[in-house]
Amino acid sequence: MVKDANEWPSPADSGVMDGGVTVEKKGPTGGDAESDQQGELQRTLSARHLNFIAIGGTIGTGFFLGSGTALLKAGPLGCLLSYLFVGTMLWSVMVSLGELSTYIPTAGAFSTYATRFVDPSLGFAVGWLYWFGWAITYALSLSASGLIIQYWNKDINIGIFIAVFFVIFTLVNYLPVGIYGELEMWLSSLKVITILGFIIFAICxxxxxxxxxxxxxxxxxxxxxxxEHLVSGGVGKFVGFWAVMIQASFAYQGAELVGVAAGEARNPKKTVPSAIRTTFWGIMVMFVVTIFLLGMIVPSNDPTLKDQAANGSTNAKASPLVVAADLAGVPVLPHIINAVLLTAVLSAANSNVYSGSRVLLALAEEGLAPKILTKTNKHGIPIYAVAVTSAIGLLGFLNLSPAGGQEAFNWLLNISGVAGLTTWGSTCASLIGFRRALKAQNVPVSDLPYISKFQPFTAWYGLFFNILVALTQGFTVFIEWKTSDFFAAYISLILFAAFWIGHKLWYRQGFVHPAAADLFRGRYDSHEERDAADGKV
Structure with missing residues (x-):
């Protein structure tokens, strides 16, 4: 690992710790001296924009297609309980995020909070893994778009659509963030309408x-x-429940994007808590009700679901919504669902570049990435962060390689799944560190713009189960051992440990002491003019 003093900020510049004491370098506006000289993000996103950015990143092919394999593994009640339980994990993360992001609303919040309130090395590991997770998911979304279009014409080369959509969504992310928010709102609305329509259809x-x-x-x-899944008896039923719980935790990921967008939200004291509540309950209700109804109208031993799961289909044929329509005798629905799936992956692609670029910006602002990535244009777009994140999307062309490209791509995708769990866990850990810092520095909790309930017990609950799920997400490999499957399942945790340990050995920084934690840089003040602000941060 080679560092260039001109490219990488020093720990003192970024406010990280030196021997347990935080060293700050303030700029003229009270922020970091270097970031004051870079561009500024603009607060132009409304609460509805935040809602749909998070919904766009959450509801995708993982839910539309993955719910079928979930039903096969656990059965209707096991599947429903798994999604409900992971919903409680998501709740602990979202309320913790709400408390943090209304007090210090910043783009790419997760690495920032971990760096300030827990450990700079944790912030480094979480931020880089989360960024890579979203960047590689962009490559997945581009590839999936071509595969979905092949449902109508198998002779089309998916490379054409990877290239076309790569250009389109890279350019979209250079538009002013308000325009991006409007586009994401309309794309996400189609997915919400589809789910609501299916709920009515399933009830009928x-x-x-x-x-x-x-x-x-x-x-x-x-x-x-x-x-029963993999093994027989009661143990097999529990294995099915746990396997789906892990799958559900991946399906829910993206809801936390409200925190990523908080740095560009108008009046975050009001819009962020509202967006978090609406996003959580909206996603939770849609997911749980859909899973419940699927378990009623689609048998868990349906042969079509088994065939599509075995073949790894990525178009409408693999969707349990389509299976339900076929069983009910509605032949036109597969084409509609396939069109919605295309909309879903395009919306996800849009969110992938946005979220990844803001996380990269936050890493640079905290001194964990090259300073050049903090540069923004006149519209507040981090131009280099968008370019670097978007470039990872070109890995989607690995799917065109006949010799091992698909296998290599699948390994990369495994990293993205656990990246979300480490981010959820670090958010809960950051809330615990944040509350300790408030107590140590005599800042009353009543001063917070938003106060979540049952803290810090809620955060401890989320932290415990996120760590547990992350450690056990590849547990089936121990039932049917295969070395390559073991590394495919745990490569992300290995990479996370390498980031964390490598950074700690290089910088030799300790954990953040509560009395020295930075509670004020970037805090959104309570002045009336800031409450009404919709211009620059």
Whole structure:
């Protein structure tokens, strides 16, 4: 590892610790001296923009397609309980994030909070892994768009669509952030409308509107509410539940993007808490109700679901929504669902570049990435951070390689799944460190713009289960051992440990002492003119 003093900020410049004491270098506005000389983000995103940015990053092919394999693994009740339980984990993360991001609203919040309130090395590891997770997911979204279009014409080369959509969404992310927010709102709205439409459709089918007659809870009684997965008996049913819980934790990821966008939100004291509540309950209700209804109208042993899961299909054929329509005798729905899937991955691609670039910007502002990445244009767009993040999307062309390209790409995608879990866990840890810092520096909790309930116990709950899920997310490899599968499952945790330990050995920094934690840099003050601000940060 080689450092250039002209490119990488020193720990003192970025406010990180030196022997347990935080050293700050203030600029004329009370912020970091270097970041004051770079460009500025602009606060132009409203609460509805924040909602749909998070929804756009959450509801994607992982939910539309992955819910089918979840039903196969755990059965209708096991699947439902898994999604409900992970919803409680998400709640602990979101309320913790709300408290942090309303007090210090900053782009790419996760690495910033971990650096200031827990450990600079943790901020480095979380930030870089989270950035790479979103950047590689951009490559996935570009590839998936081509595969979905092949549903209508198998002769089309997906490389064409990877190239076209790469150019389009890279350019979109150079538009003013308000325009980006409006575009993301409309793209995400189509997914929400589809889910709401399916909920109405499923209720009608369960009540007897389809060719199967009244279904009710027939599949629960015939196939059983739980399914044995990999092993038999009660243990097999628990294995199915846990396997789906891990899958659900990946499906929910993206809801935390409200925190990424907080640095560009108008009046974050009001818009961020509102957006967090709306995003959490909106996603939770849509996911849980859809999973519940799928378990009613699609049998957990459906042969079509088994075939599509075995073949790894990425278009409408693999969606349990399409299976439900086929069973009900509605043949036109697969084309509609495929069009929605295309919209979903394009919306995700849009969110991927936005979120990745803001995380990279935050890393640079905290001295954990080259300073040049903090530069913004007159519209407040971090031009180099967008370019670097977007460039990773070109890895999508690995799918065109006949010799191992797909396998290499799948390994990279495994990193993105656990990156979200480490981010969730670090957010809870940051809240714990933040509360300790408030107490040590005699700052009353009542001064916070938003106060989450049952803290810090809520954060401890989220921290424990996020660590547990991250450590066990590849547990099935220990049931059916295969060395390559082990590394594919745990390469992300290995990389995370390498980032954390490597940074700590290089900089020799200790954990942040509560009395020395930076509670004031970047804090959104309470002046009336700032409350009404919709211009520059």
């Amino acid at each position: 089918i369960a009540a007897g509107a389809g060719q199967q007659g009244v279904i009710g809870f027939k599949h629960w009684s015939e196939q059983g509410p739980f399914v």
